[in-house]
Amino acid sequence: MKNLTDEQYRAFCQFLExxxxxxxxxxxxxxxxxxxSPLLARFHIESLDDLIVKTMSxxxxxxxxxxxxxxxxxxxxxFRDAYPFTLLSDKLFPELAKPxxxxxxxSSASSSGQEPYSIAMTALExxxxxxxxxxxxxxxxxxxxxxxxxxxxxxxxxxxxxxxGLSPERRSHFFTPLADGKMQLQPKVRNMVSFRPFNLLDxxxxxxxxxxIFCRNVLIYFSPANKTKILNQFAQALNPGGYLLLGAxxxxxxxxxxxxMIRCNPGIIYRLK
Numbered sequence: 001m002k003n004l005t006d007e008q009y010r011a012f013c014q015f016l017e018x019x020x021x022x023x024x025x026x027x028x029x030x031x032x033x034x035x036x037s038p039l040l041a042r043f044h045i046e047s048l049d050d051l052i053v054k055t056m057s058x059x060x061x062x063x064x065x066x067x068x069x070x071x072x073x074x075x076x077x078x079f080r081d082a083y084p085f086t087l088l089s090d091k092l093f094p095e096l097a098k099p100x101x102x103x104x105x106x107s108s109a110s111s112s113g114q115e116p117y118s119i120a121m122t123a124l125e126x127x128x129x130x131x132x133x134x135x136x137x138x139x140x141x142x143x144x145x146x147x148x149x150x151x152x153x154x155x156x157x158x159x160x161x162x163x164x165g166l167s168p169e170r171r172s173h174f175f176t177p178l179a180d181g182k183m184q185l186q187p188k189v190r191n192m193v194s195f196r197p198f199n200l201l202d203x204x205x206x207x208x209x210x211x212x213i214f215c216r217n218v219l220i221y222f223s224p225a226n227k228t229k230i231l232n233q234f235a236q237a238l239n240p241g242g243y244l245l246l247g248a249x250x251x252x253x254x255x256x257x258x259x260x261m262i263r264c265n266p267g268i269i270y271r272l273k
Contacts, residue, residue, distance in 0.1 A: 021201045022221045035070045069145045076111045078165035083267035085122045102136030106210045109218040113152030116141035120192040142198035149195045155185030204237045217247035231256035244270040
């Protein structure tokens with residue numbers, strides 16, 4: 001299989017950014033090749049060149065969906081960086097949870113499901129420590145990859161996924177072993193999260209308002225203009241006094257003035273002004 005020409009690669013990068021907001025940058029041909037090559041046999045296409053040309057045709061919806069899935073599917077960790085989930089328990093749940101109120105949390109790029117399910121487990125542990133301390137909770141998880149979301153809903157993970165950030169105690173407390181060596185999250189965790197397909201470049205109006213938004217290690221893939229667009233839409237989607245959590249290496253500097261930075265120990269979070 002011959003390599004992509006520079007012209008084809010640039011055209012595909014423009015297509016990917018227009019469709020998803022993801023900016024690939026220069027010299028990532030190897031990534032495109034490794035992610036898309038498995039689709040050749042599935043769609044009976046002979047070359048990567050032909051696949052990319054067909055992907056950009058308006059008629060090839062199924063192929064376009066599969067290509068976007070392949071380019072956006074990233075495995076992540078359970079309780080990634082630890083501190084955001086500590087902050088949920090120590091600061092955000094106590095501050096925002098009110099009697100008679102349903103707290104709404106949005107995991108805005110849920111990938112393979114570890115983030116929203118980590119939020120759900122954190123909430124269950126908090127409720128066990130403080131009965132009645134979290135009267136109502138709704139967790140909405142979105143991702144651009146429809147196939148990934150279907151996988152998430154099952155709550156089934158293999159041993160490699162389970163080894164990434166999940167303690168043995170949580171594994172035994174929240175999962176049920178399956179016959180094939182995999183494990184499935186118990187219904188009490190799965191039922192706390194609703195998954196839906198969503199593109200962060202689209203309008204947020206139908207999602208409603210949230211108290212906490214997780215958008216961790218996602219903005220790094222977007223252009224500065226799209227980062228600003230997404231952050232401003234997050235601001236509109238937050239209730240007064242709501243919080244935004246970004247990745248450990250991400251910052252709002254020069255992108256949005258709608259949030260105030262709050263230094264925690266450890267970590268940084270952003271509160272809507």
